Amino acid sequence: MKGAQATLQYLTAQGIDRVFGYPGGAIMPLYDALLDSPVRHYLCRHEQGAAFAAIGYARSTNQVGVCIATSGPGATNLITSLADAKLDSVPLVVITGQVARAAMGTDAFQEVDVLGLSLSICKHSMQVMSPEDLVPSLQHAFRIASEGRPGPVLVDIPKDILLMEVPEFEPEDQGALTLPQPDEQTIEAANQLLDNSQRPVVYVGGGVGMADAVQELRHFIARNNLPAVCTLKGLGSADTDHPGYLGMLGMHGLAAANLAVQGCDLLIAIGARLDDRVTGKLDEFAPHAKLLHLDIDPAEIHKRRQADVSLLGDLKQILPQLTCPQDKTEWLERMATLKAEKALTYSSHSGDGQIHAPSLLRSLSDLAETDAIVTCDVGQHQMWVAQHMLFSHPTCHLSSGGLGTMGFGLPAAIGAQVANPNKQVVAVCGDGSFMMNVQELGTLRRYQMPVKILILDNQRLGMVKQWQELFHEQRYSETDLSDNPEFSRLAQAFDIEAEQIQSAEQVIPALKRMLSHPGPYLLHVRLDHKDNVWPIVPPNTANHQMWEQPR
Amino acid sequence: MNYQIDLLLADQPAVLERVLQTTRYRGFRINQLNMQPTASQLKVSMQVYGKQPINILTTQLHKLYDLASLECQAQQNSTLGRRSLAAQTLPKTA
Numbered sequence: 005m006k007g008a009q010a011t012l013q014y015l016t017a018q019g020i021d022r023v024f025g026y027p028g029g030a031i032m033p034l035y036d037a038l039l040d041s042p043v044r045h046y047l048c049r050h051e052q053g054a055a056f057a058a059i060g061y062a063r064s065t066n067q068v069g070v071c072i073a074t075s076g077p078g079a080t081n082l083i084t085s086l087a088d089a090k091l092d093s094v095p096l097v098v099i100t101g102q103v104a105r106a107a108m109g110t111d112a113f114q115e116v117d118v119l120g121l122s123l124s125i126c127k128h129s130m131q132v133m134s135p136e137d138l139v140p141s142l143q144h145a146f147r148i149a150s151e152g153r154p155g156p157v158l159v160d161i162p163k164d165i166l167l168m169e170v171p172e173f174e175p176e177d178q179g180a181l182t183l184p185q186p187d188e189q190t191i192e193a194a195n196q197l198l199d200n201s202q203r204p205v206v207y208v209g210g211g212v213g214m215a216d217a218v219q220e221l222r223h224f225i226a227r228n229n230l231p232a233v234c235t236l237k238g239l240g241s242a243d244t245d246h247p248g249y250l251g252m253l254g255m256h257g258l259a260a261a262n263l264a265v266q267g268c269d270l271l272i273a274i275g276a277r278l279d280d281r282v283t284g285k286l287d288e289f290a291p292h293a294k295l296l297h298l299d300i301d302p303a304e305i306h307k308r309r310q311a312d313v314s315l316l317g318d319l320k321q322i323l324p325q326l327t328c329p330q331d332k333t334e335w336l337e338r339m340a341t342l343k344a345e346k347a348l349t350y351s352s353h354s355g356d357g358q359i360h361a362p363s364l365l366r367s368l369s370d371l372a373e374t375d376a377i378v379t380c381d382v383g384q385h386q387m388w389v390a391q392h393m394l395f396s397h398p399t400c401h402l403s404s405g406g407l408g409t410m411g412f413g414l415p416a417a418i419g420a421q422v423a424n425p426n427k428q429v430v431a432v433c434g435d436g437s438f439m440m441n442v443q444e445l446g447t448l449r450r451y452q453m454p455v456k457i458l459i460l461d462n463q464r465l466g467m468v469k470q471w472q473e474l475f476h477e478q479r480y481s482e483t484d485l486s487d488n489p490e491f492s493r494l495a496q497a498f499d500i501e502a503e504q505i506q507s508a509e510q511v512i513p514a515l516k517r518m519l520s521h522p523g524p525y526l527l528h529v530r531l532d533h534k535d536n537v538w539p540i541v542p543p544n545t546a547n548h549q550m551w552e553q554p555r
Numbered sequence: 556m557n558y559q560i561d562l563l564l565a566d567q568p569a570v571l572e573r574v575l576q577t578t579r580y581r582g583f584r585i586n587q588l589n590m591q592p593t594a595s596q597l598k599v600s601m602q603v604y605g606k607q608p609i610n611i612l613t614t615q616l617h618k619l620y621d622l623a624s625l626e627c628q629a630q631q632n633s634t635l636g637r638r639s640l641a642a643q644t645l646p647k648t649a
Contacts, residue, residue, distance in 0.1 A: 119569055124576050128620050131568055148620060152648030183648060300648050303614035 007138050007166040008037035011099065014142045014173055015043055020070050022046065022061070022422055024054040028074025029114055031101030033166035035072075046422055046451065049443035051078050053415035055085030056441065059094050060419025063402045064377050066216060068095045068149050069419065075102050076114030079160075080121065084409060086156050087125040091406025092237065093214060095154035097145045104164035105133065118160050127155025132162065135170040143176060151181045153301045154214060183300070186315040191325050193313045197296050198228070198328035201270035203335050205290075206230050207253065207282075210237025210405065211275015211299060212319060213398030220323040221274065222246075229332045231339035233261040235276055237405045240395030247340040254282040255541045256387040259346040259552055262541070264339055265290050266548040274298045275319055278308040279406070288546035298322055348392065357507050358532050361388045361460050364511050368430070368458070369393040371515050375400060376428035377420045381413040381437025384466035387537045389432050411440025414457065418444060421453045428456070428519065435461040435488050445498040448524045456518050457500075459491050462531040470536045475543065495526035506530035557586070557630035558609050562599040565621040566592060573619050574599060581605075581612045596623060602630075 005013070011034060015023065024046045027035040038045050048054035051073040062069030073082055079100045089096045103112045122129040128148045130141045138161065145157040186194075198204060212221050222243045225232050231248035234241060242249050253261040265271060271293040276282070283289035286308060297304075297311035298319060305314040315322050350363045365388050372378070374396050380386040380403040395401040402420060404412040417431035438459050448455055469483040492502035501521060505514045505528070518527045539550040564570045571590060578585055583605035591598045605612065613627050 120572065123569060123573055124580060129569070133568070181648070302648070303618060305614075306608070306610065307614075 005170060005172065006033070006037070007135060007161065007168055007170045008033040009041075010139055010170045010173060011142065011161070011166070012037050012041040012043050014139050015070060016041070017173065017175070018068075018146055020068070023070040023072055024048055024057040024061070024419065024422075025072030026051050026054050026074070026078060028076075028078045028101065030075035030103055030163045031072060031078070031099075031166075033163060034099070034101065045072070046418070047447070048415060048418070049446045050441065051081035052085050052411070053418075053441050053444045053447065055082050055096070055098060056088070056412055056415035057419030057422070057447075058096055058098075059085065059089055060379060060402055060416030061423040062094050062096055062419075063092075063416070064399050064420040065423045066214065066399060068097055068146060070097050070099070072099045073101070074114065075100060075118070076116045078114075079116055079118035083121060083125065084407075086122060086158065088404055088407040088409045088412065089156035090125045090127065092404065093154050093210065094156065095149040096156035097142070097149050098156060098158045100158065100160045101166070102131070102160045102162040105162045106164070108162065118158065122158045125156075126158050129158040129160070131160040132165055135165050135168045138165055138170050139173045140176065143178070147178055147181075152183070153211070183318045183321075184316045186317055186322060190313065190315060191322075194296055194315055194326060195328060197270055197294060197313055198272070198326060199330050201294070201328075203268045204230055204270040204272060204332065205264050205268040205293075206232040206242070207265065207271055207273045207276050208232055208234045208238035208241045209274060209276025210235065210398065212238060212241040215275060215300065215319040217275075217319040217323055218397060220320050224323045224326055228326075228328055229336045230272070231264055231336055233257070233265060235279070235282055235405070236390055236403055238276065238398065239390060239401045240398040244394045247343075248336045250339065250343055252390050253547070254279075255284065256391065256537050256539065257541075257547065257550075258348070258391060259539055259550065260339070260343045262539070262547040262550055263342060263346070265293075266546065268293045270294050270296060272296045272298070274323070275300070277304045283308065284541045284547040285544055291546075357509075359506065359508050359511055359529055360535060361385060361529075361531055362392045363508070364460075364515070364529065365389055365392040365432070367512055368515055371512075371519055372430060373428045376430060377402065377417070377424060379403070379413045379416040379420060379429070379431045381433045381440075382408045382410045383434045383437060384462070384470065384537050385432055385434045385460040387467075388460070391537075410434070410437040413437060414444045414455075415441050415447075417455045417457075418447055418453060421455050429454070430456045430458060432458045432460065434466060435459055435463060435485055435491070436465045438491070439488075442494070445495065445500060448500060449498040452523055454522060455524050456521070457495070457524070457526040458518070459526065459528050460531055461488065461491065461528060462533040462535065463488055464533045466533070467537070469533070470540075473536070474540070491528040492526060500524045500526055502526040502528065504528040504530065556606070556609070557602060557604050559628045559630070560601050560603060560613070560616075561626045562601075562616065563623040564597045564599060564619070565623065566595055566597050567621045570597060570619075570621045571599065573621065574601075574616065577615050577619065578603060578612060581615050582607050583612050
């Protein structure tokens with residue numbers, strides 16, 4: 005069997021039946037073999053889009069996403085997506101073609117050292133240098149991508165190896181990964197911390213969803229009556245109906261969430277890494293709290309803040325062991341009162357007739373199906389989604405967190421729709437971000453996937469503009485996008501039905517039309533460019549000193 | 556603070572680059588470096604300097620899939636060994 009066929013046969017054996025990619029010279033043998041393979045390939049219109057689609061597939065299913073590209077520019081176009089997957093711990097196997105071994109190192113046509121380029125943005129990278137190593141490398145790649153803290157793995161395969169006979173695939177028993185387990189004493193120490201605390205707050209990160217520990221988390225919160233806050237990637241993990249659910253914390257966190265953390269005496273970080281967007285000024289983050297840190301990655305423990313007790317291991321196993329007999333109801337009630345005091349209202353903006361994104365997104369949250377998947381680009385609209393929409397599971401909210409990659413939303417939505425053909429998938433895009441992977445409209449047209457695109461258009465690079473307004477003396481440098489294309493006409497060029505709205509009374513009917521449309525749909529929403537995201541924690545400021553509204 | 560770090564690594568392509576990149580990115584400067592291939596492994600010894608706690612670096616080096624073992628000592632010979640998190644026998648969970 006040739007290397008190309010063996011590669012696809014291995015993918016099939018792994019249960020991979022859908023991949024994303026873009027063909028080219030060095031990877032042509034694999035694309036030739038695809039014609040005779042049960043693996044379905046989705047052609048995206050840029051390698052970055054293909055890898056984001058694989059990320060959308062992976063994040064909406066908690067399974068490994070697969071992407072294929074050619075050497076040289078195909079490989080370099082993947083770099084941003086690989087970094088995105090690394091920073092958000094997304095299990096990805098990315099296969100790149102490489103020039104034939106005899107040509108390697110000669111600056112051959114479309115040759116680039118993708119192994120070297122990928123080292124710091126992948127969990128692991130491999131270059132297959134002998135036919136015997138091809139299938140074992142793939143086997144290794146799938147295991148590394150998904151075990152422990154997930155991440156992207158790159159496998160670079162020279163063209164001649166794809167064309168050569170390779171040994172038959174013999175499944176190698178690699179044994180189950182042994183995850184670390186905290187000893188009884190450490191669990192006891194954690195429970196002691198919990199029991200001794202008067203004002204505990206649970207701080208939920210993306211690790212909970214990736215560990216498939218959503219139910220364990222919800223039980224832990226419910227049986228101990230604990231208030232909880234979520235990171236951007238943690239949204240959907242906690243039960244939003246729980247009285248102590250306070251929403252997202254951090255730079256654009258909700259006021260109650262930030263105030264709860266700043267006032268707590270025990271912070272229980274679960275699958276979270278105390279990212280700078282979460283902590284604000286680190287020295288003043290949760291200043292009265294002890295830290296109980298649960299994670300699968302030992303490098304995250306003590307990285308940004310010394311933990312008082314740390315539990316290293318599988319959250320699904322650890323969370324059921326945590327309990328505190330002491331009743332925390334009074335504290336929970338205080339937090340519920342704070343939540344009510346700081347609750348967002350959606351009626352105060354309705355008088356001017358203009359569309360306000362928070363109200364629109366709350367309506368979308370109410371109208372969309374409970375298990376709808378919402379993807380985002382990056383910027384103001386992304387924060388409004390995080391603040392104003394509610395999610396039933398972390399696989400329902402796909403947002404580029406660590407890398408903050410504009411252009412993520414549309415291709416991620418395509419990948420999520422491929423993985424979940426019967427679910428509602430909505431890409432909420434900014435006008436700036438949408439243009440970064442606008443070519444993926446071609447992918448939507450080709451496969452007629454019913455992805456809904458909601459463009460929140462303020463004709464600005466809104467978040468940068470907001471910072472220029474607030475922190476750079478209103479010196480607006482290169483953030484005016486008032487010459488945007490007419491998005492609905494752009495969609496129509498791809499046979500995608502589209503509509504434009506600009507006044508508040510149009511919102512509900514337009515959202516209903518969009519959601520009930522059987523095919524792809526683009527809803528272009530014109531916003532006032534003066535609207536900003538509130539609250540905001542200014543740079544080098546403690547979270548409790550957030551600005552809750554315009555000054 | 557100066558540290559002596561001794562690594563045993565699988566002799567795979569780019570393994571030395573991984574060590575160098577990780578060390579630089581995590582904020583440590585290499586003052587001395589020695590690399591010696593054995594039958595199937597690489598022995599790397601390096602003296603590094605950094606202001607941060609050394610476990611910021613060692614926990615990241617532990618993540619390298621080609622790493623077989625790591626020993627670390629502070630310059631004053633107070634053996635850090637694989638103390639604390641770096642000291643545990645950890646699977647490649649991250």
